[in-house]
Amino acid sequence: MKMVLLELLNKVHFTFDDIKNLLSFRSKEDIDMLRDFAYQVMKQNVGETVYLRGLIEFSNICINDCYYCGIRKSNHKVKRYTLDKEEIYEAAKWCAEQGFGSLVLQSGERNDEQFIDFVEDIIIKIKLSTKSEKLPSGLGITLCVGEQTKETYQRFFNAGAHRYLLRIETSSPVLFKKIHPDFQLYERRMEALKNLKEIGFQVGTGIMIGIPGQTIDDLANDILFFKKMDIDMLGMGPYIIHSDTPMNVYYQEYTERKREIYELALKVIAVTRIVLKDVNIASTTALQAMYPMGREAGLMFGANVIMPMLTPTHVRNDYQLYNGKPCIDEFTSDCFECVQQRIESTGRKVGKDEYGDSRHYFNNRHLNEYGYLLSPE
Numbered sequence: 246m247k248m249v250l251l252e253l254l255n256k257v258h259f260t261f262d263d264i265k266n267l268l269s270f271r272s273k274e275d276i277d278m279l280r281d282f283a284y285q286v287m288k289q290n291v292g293e294t295v296y297l298r299g300l301i302e303f304s305n306i307c308i309n310d311c312y313y314c315g316i317r318k319s320n321h322k323v324k325r326y327t328l329d330k331e332e333i334y335e336a337a338k339w340c341a342e343q344g345f346g347s348l349v350l351q352s353g354e355r356n357d358e359q360f361i362d363f364v365e366d367i368i369i370k371i372k373l374s375t376k377s378e379k380l381p382s383g384l385g386i387t388l389c390v391g392e393q394t395k396e397t398y399q400r401f402f403n404a405g406a407h408r409y410l411l412r413i414e415t416s417s418p419v420l421f422k423k424i425h426p427d428f429q430l431y432e433r434r435m436e437a438l439k440n441l442k443e444i445g446f447q448v449g450t451g452i453m454i455g456i457p458g459q460t461i462d463d464l465a466n467d468i469l470f471f472k473k474m475d476i477d478m479l480g481m482g483p484y485i486i487h488s489d490t491p492m493n494v495y496y497q498e499y500t501e502r503k504r505e506i507y508e509l510a511l512k513v514i515a516v517t518r519i520v521l522k523d524v525n526i527a528s529t530t531a532l533q534a535m536y537p538m539g540r541e542a543g544l545m546f547g548a549n550v551i552m553p554m555l556t557p558t559h560v561r562n563d564y565q566l567y568n569g570k571p572c573i574d575e576f577t578s579d580c581f582e583c584v585q586q587r588i589e590s591t592g593r594k595v596g597k598d599e600y601g602d603s604r605h606y607f608n609n610r611h612l613n614e615y616g617y618l619l620s621p622e
């Protein structure tokens with residue numbers, strides 16, 4: 246049996262059935278083997294260093310109404326906020342001084358001119374104000390502010406953001422429709438991902454794992470979708486229920502399946518690493534929300550990025566995408582030493598003052614870390 250599994254793991258090209266088989270590993274022995282294999286693939290293709298992106302959730306105002314999300318526009322219990330620019334700069338400067346190297350600017354979705362100007366401004370200012378000997382181009386900036394027009398994406402790119410996260414949530418148009426209102430279109434998200442790639446961003450996408458009605462076939466198709474779309478970075482985490490959303494009707498099912506969803510999320514990380522090899526994969530906060538050591542577990546299953554929470558504490562409570570978000574009551578941010586200790590406890594090194602860009606992006610386009618074209622081999 247072990248030989249059959251090893252043969253499967255060692256394939257170079259993975260079919261839909263191969264991926265489905267890998268995701269179906271169930272016994273502890275098989276899952277341990279999957280984890281160890283994914284770890285080796287990670288080590289060979291992107292190394293063992295864990296890269297950090299400080300996460301600043303700068304606004305929870307959102308025009309979208311995703312049925313699963315705690316900050317959806319119809320959740321009137323949420324106290325809405327947008328951080329002052331000064332507060333964002335402070336958090337960004339702290340991030341750079343600590344040695345994080347990069348940050349993620351995340352918010353609810355808005356596409357009005359005032360918002361676009363605001364985001365463009367903060368990118369420019371953060372890039373300028375965080376330049377140092379260690380970071381000659383300033384902090385690396387990953388944006389996560391949803392679907393925008395190609396022109397807007399271009400403005401953000403020109404301002405200095407060079408990575409963008411936009412999850413497809415599920416690559417199944419049918420399932421996508423079930424968890425979003427009619428005005429949120431699968432096709433528009435696909436278009437947005439293509440535009441981001443054309444502009445030259447390192448493009449990240451991802452899915453929620455354990456969405457009610459999602460099958461192993463869906464997840465296998467998601468992994469093939471990442472491959473087909475030539476994705477550079479992935480953020481995948483368990484779907485976690487939020488009690489003030491329309492999907493709270495699944496509470497019982499969610500509670501019964503919690504452990505299974507958590508394990509499935511780890512398996513999806515491992516199989517994605519094995520199939521895609523040189524991409525960056527984040528071990529998400531949602532894993533930690535399910536189990537306190539969930540982020541560390543994600544690292545063991547092949548993830549190589551962590552996004553420590555740097556959102557100022559006075560608004561953390563108002564950015565709850567799901568129940569049980571960790572770190573809400575902590576009065577300090579995830580400081581570099583604490584994160585470093587947690588990561589080193591898994592035997593990994595931390596990339597201090599490094600961008601930790603996606604190897605896949607450079608492997609594919611023959612560019613170096615500063616975006617210059619390398620001569621073809």
Ligand code: SAM
Nearest residue numbers: 313314352353354389390391412484485566567
């Ligand atoms: N508005 C931006 C966007 O849609 O890309 C960024 C913010 S959005 C809240 C970030 C991500 O949170 C979503 O892509 C989604 O996958 C995740 N999320 C929202 N609700 C969730 C839930 N209940 N469980 C797990 N992840 C959730």
